[in-house]
Amino acid sequence: MTCTIPSQADCHNPGKLNGRPWRILVVDDDEAIRTTLESYLDFQKGCEVFHASNALEGLSVLERIENIDVVFVDINMPGMNGIEFVRRLKNRDSTMVAAVITGQPSMDIIVQAMRAGASDFLIKPFKFEQFQVSMERMIKERTMLLENEFLTEERKIKKALERMNEKLEKKIREQAVLFSISESLAKTRNTDQLYQVLVMLAARLIDAGQAMLWIKEPDSSRLALVASHGPLEVVHKSIEINGSNHPCARVIRDGIPILADGTAQRGPDPFSGQEAARYSYIMVPFSIRGEILGVLAISGTEGKNSLGEEALFLLHLLAERASLTIENLLLYDSLLINLHATLRALVRTLEAKDPYTRLHSERVTKWALGIAEEMGCPQEKLDTLAFAGHLHDIGKIGIRDQILMKPGRLTEEEYEIIKTHPVIGAEIVGHLGLLTEETAIIRHHHERWDGKGYPDGLTGKDIPELSRILAVADTYDAITSRRPYRDAKQADFARKEIKSNAGTQFDPKVVEAFLSYFSNKE
Numbered sequence: 001m002t003c004t005i006p007s008q009a010d011c012h013n014p015g016k017l018n019g020r021p022w023r024i025l026v027v028d029d030d031e032a033i034r035t036t037l038e039s040y041l042d043f044q045k046g047c048e049v050f051h052a053s054n055a056l057e058g059l060s061v062l063e064r065i066e067n068i069d070v071v072f073v074d075i076n077m078p079g080m081n082g083i084e085f086v087r088r089l090k091n092r093d094s095t096m097v098a099a100v101i102t103g104q105p106s107m108d109i110i111v112q113a114m115r116a117g118a119s120d121f122l123i124k125p126f127k128f129e130q131f132q133v134s135m136e137r138m139i140k141e142r143t144m145l146l147e148n149e150f151l152t153e154e155r156k157i158k159k160a161l162e163r164m165n166e167k168l169e170k171k172i173r174e175q176a177v178l179f180s181i182s183e184s185l186a187k188t189r190n191t192d193q194l195y196q197v198l199v200m201l202a203a204r205l206i207d208a209g210q211a212m213l214w215i216k217e218p219d220s221s222r223l224a225l226v227a228s229h230g231p232l233e234v235v236h237k238s239i240e241i242n243g244s245n246h247p248c249a250r251v252i253r254d255g256i257p258i259l260a261d262g263t264a265q266r267g268p269d270p271f272s273g274q275e276a277a278r279y280s281y282i283m284v285p286f287s288i289r290g291e292i293l294g295v296l297a298i299s300g301t302e303g304k305n306s307l308g309e310e311a312l313f314l315l316h317l318l319a320e321r322a323s324l325t326i327e328n329l330l331l332y333d334s335l336l337i338n339l340h341a342t343l344r345a346l347v348r349t350l351e352a353k354d355p356y357t358r359l360h361s362e363r364v365t366k367w368a369l370g371i372a373e374e375m376g377c378p379q380e381k382l383d384t385l386a387f388a389g390h391l392h393d394i395g396k397i398g399i400r401d402q403i404l405m406k407p408g409r410l411t412e413e414e415y416e417i418i419k420t421h422p423v424i425g426a427e428i429v430g431h432l433g434l435l436t437e438e439t440a441i442i443r444h445h446h447e448r449w450d451g452k453g454y455p456d457g458l459t460g461k462d463i464p465e466l467s468r469i470l471a472v473a474d475t476y477d478a479i480t481s482r483r484p485y486r487d488a489k490q491a492d493f494a495r496k497e498i499k500s501n502a503g504t505q506f507d508p509k510v511v512e513a514f515l516s517y518f519s520n521k522e
Contacts, residue, residue, distance in 0.1 A: 021048040027058040028074040055080035071098040079256040090117035095145035097138040195227035208298035215294035257284045365389030367473035374513040388441035395425025445470040468507040
């Protein structure tokens, strides 16, 4: 819209409403139009102007500023169009008046706007005279509506009480939701688990048919579906960010939530691809430290009420709280990875001193993981075993090199010193705040099934299962590796030796899995 701001003398003075200025809200994603109209209105005495760049921001202004009188809103905006915005503000306060602005007028658009509650419409480009006439008309309508609204004092009091109760109920709901979110997120231990908890919470809190989470891929060119909760199969598991018109891509590009409440949407659901008479969905950007990481979305199901502002608020709240948890988890993972790398470097340095034990921990971990997989251990236990396996001999840092690298057999006194390394190792990782289970594996990997092991003489199933697995793998590598006082033995000899000690030195079930694992490799 190109025009010249009129002089103050040419401007109309609308007067005041009950001693306060008329409050005008301009909602348009075109900054030039917002600035021009705001400058024009600033010339008019008795006007207080507010503006918003999209409909959701406009709803926020209505929530924050009381008694907005007149609204001018563009029809075509990202996220929510102007007609839906008018419908929502009229549902909020029927005495507010609004004019829609459009650059592509049609009888269908005008009819839709009037049905939504618009009092007037302006066609771009328009002159200030047209804008002035429209504003005067709406101020008169607002005045009449307010006079009717306040005909009875009882109605005003009732409305104030209703608003107070609504705010109180909203605050109570917000606190309950915050508690539920915090309690659920506090139990997560990694990002994959948190992603799944996040979509389950979204579906449960909002009673949505489906909840989904997409996260940017490392190159930031696509979105990948990382979690979904609901009965439907999500067809869009990967979405191009710049080359797609999918709602998720628009949320990433614009940084603006999308609320499709089911009043006008027809055709295939954008997530499952299934045909539906009407569908509704909400998408909010998922950010960490101001950078958009992904999109959290929910969709309605046929027969359920349309999703609205309450659902949008809850989804925003959930995304905000979860982003803090993810940031902490990513930081913890980074610190843990660095710690693991440092400890493994210490172990490699220790093993490098002795050519006979070089890469011992890596081989033991490899054999132990093979046995554990043969026994059907879940991934969580495999991860724990992988960490503990690489560090099982870290306690040898506390043993003198004269003993560790002695070319002959150890004396009884020297052997007693060697037997302290599991305790030293457990103390090292224990002081670093690592998991109790990992510490226990390191401490007990030299215990025996018959109780004659060290350091605590545990028997049978009192020995942690992963320690029992590690003991077999450790022994196998020790037999098949060359030592200063003997040559390496053949693999067949090692397997027979371990089999003969099942039930005394080793857990029989672990030995069975060990033999099965190596027979499958041959």
